[in-house]
Amino acid sequence: MKLATLIKDANGNSLGRDGQLVIVSRDLTRAQPVPEIAPTLQAALDNWQHMEPELQRRFTEFEQDPTAGETFDPKRCGAPLPRAYHWADGSAYLNHVALVRKARGAEMPPSFEQDPLIYQGGSDIMLGPTAPIIGDPRWGIDFEAEVVVITTDLDQGSTPDQCESAIALLTLVNDVSLRNLIPNELAKGFGFYQSKPASAFAPVVLTPDELAPHWQSAKLNLPLRVWLNDQPFGYPDAGVDMNFNFAQLLAHCCKTRALGAGTLLGSGTVSNKQQGLWGSSIVNGGVGYCCLAELRMYEAIEQGQPSTPFLGDGDRVRIEMTDQNGMSLFGTIEQQVVAIEAS
Template sequence: MKLASYKSTRRDGELRVVSRDLSRCRAVPKIADTLQQALDDWDSCQSALEQVYAELNAGTGANEPFVQSACHSPLPRAYQWADGSAYLNHVELVRRARGAEVPESFYHDPLMYQGGSDRFIGPQDAIVANPEYGIDFEAEVAVITGDVQLGASVAECGASIRLLMLVNDVSLRGLIPNELAKGFGFFQSKPASAFSPVAITPDELGSHWRDFKVHLPLEVQLNEQPFGCPNAGQDMTFNFAELVAHIAKTRELGAGSIVGSGTVSNKQGNLHGSSIANGGVGYCCLAELRMYETIETGQAQTPFMQHGDQVGIAMHCDGADLFGQIHNRVTAL
């Protein structure tokens, strides 16, 4: 099943069920006005939503064209947005670029921060920020959970996963060092994130959803040029069930909690073999390319995003667009 939220005068948007091919949709106010409402009452809403989804795919019943540019993030705001760092290749590169080792604990205790979730930007909205802050994109996968009890097992956390999305976790790299030096984590350096137009149930992935990982390439374009296509199921040290369980160790999760994978990153060769142009799988953020440059040449050469730059993020399966397209362009503050 595929779900989206159209922008409206309501803060939480208007829920739409979307056809598998992303061509048609239907509002379902008699089932739920918003995605959050559906998540709050998932057990009673799910079957009715699936019936509408079946009708859309069969071309029966009322429908309207699905317009991705009309979408907000599936949850325009959320009770919780927690982002992990499940791809330790990314962490290793960061550390190596500054001559530091990765602590052994990182390999069995996930890194995670709690981001701002009172307001996200839409999948095709502008990133409004000052380029002096070092604007970067981070392409990721995320899950939306149902209610999760305190102390839930990994298996229980896996069963709580309701939906999957793609993410552009915007980062302001120039602000990060001073914030981390305070020992209190990210804040100003993590502005509003954007999520894919569509959230999908895991069964839409078929065999590509296994071990609570998405085993498909995550496609990234920078200014309409290929930038990255690493496989999101490869080199993922902690799967989504484990990431959710990490949170549940000390707290409950409310329905509609979003948990991100962190920047998708695959192990590969050196700078000259890691880019798509040179046969590699490329990168899901500018910082990773800059890390390779620093390691190999002594300094970063690629600039962060400037006004007018645009990032595109998508995922396909057998040629079909799964989540719709994230397109965020940097705009002057």
């Protein structure tokens, strides 16, 4: 089943802060509201045990009638949950963790191999797939392409098996980082804030059954594709080199607290182990990267200093995942940088 949240009607008028839940055809061409089942995605997740079968039934009927619904326009979409109760982001790919920490002169503690790294971010404003990235280029604007799961309710102390069963939906996110602000913030010993602005999400969410056989052991085993200014930048496999799966990440989150329905958890930047700058970029036969920081780290190691700049005014980032037949699964995140000069 595929779902989305529209925040504008066909005339460009607002559909409210939480938008309107719609079912979306598998080929992402049609959509249909289902207010008699649930007006918003959060409303559906609040009672997922009963809502999910009803939505699945309606989705099956919708797929069988190619004349049903209206044209699906991703530009009318907000984030699946335009304001969410809980947004947490992991860093499940230790290759990425090691590289970005090395870039700022920090070693990776051995404990990171057993204890997942997770931060809690702002969730009051979540961006849609075409929202601009607004920021001062001096901040070191970087994209981070990730996979995201959305859960139903989870009790404190939930096991990994219980956490996997609570994964209701999956999608993609661009978890923007402001790299030049991160070191000073972390040096204060209190975590990210200014350096982690609002994240942008793919327009469509999928139930795990839609991803079979690629959804296995709480990992999504497909390449995540990134383009920078229309040039291929990365397609690492999201199931490879993921040191902690989503069930393990969620169990870590649940150790000291319960999680409410509608919790979003990101995988962290998808990253595959590669053989340095000359073997990792796409032009050299590698799988590339899902952020600029990794490329810059390889440049620093092999050339003495980074040569690729962070994002500037007008730069465009596109993030997408396709199935084995080349069909887009979640739709695309397509963002452009709008530069400002901060005081």
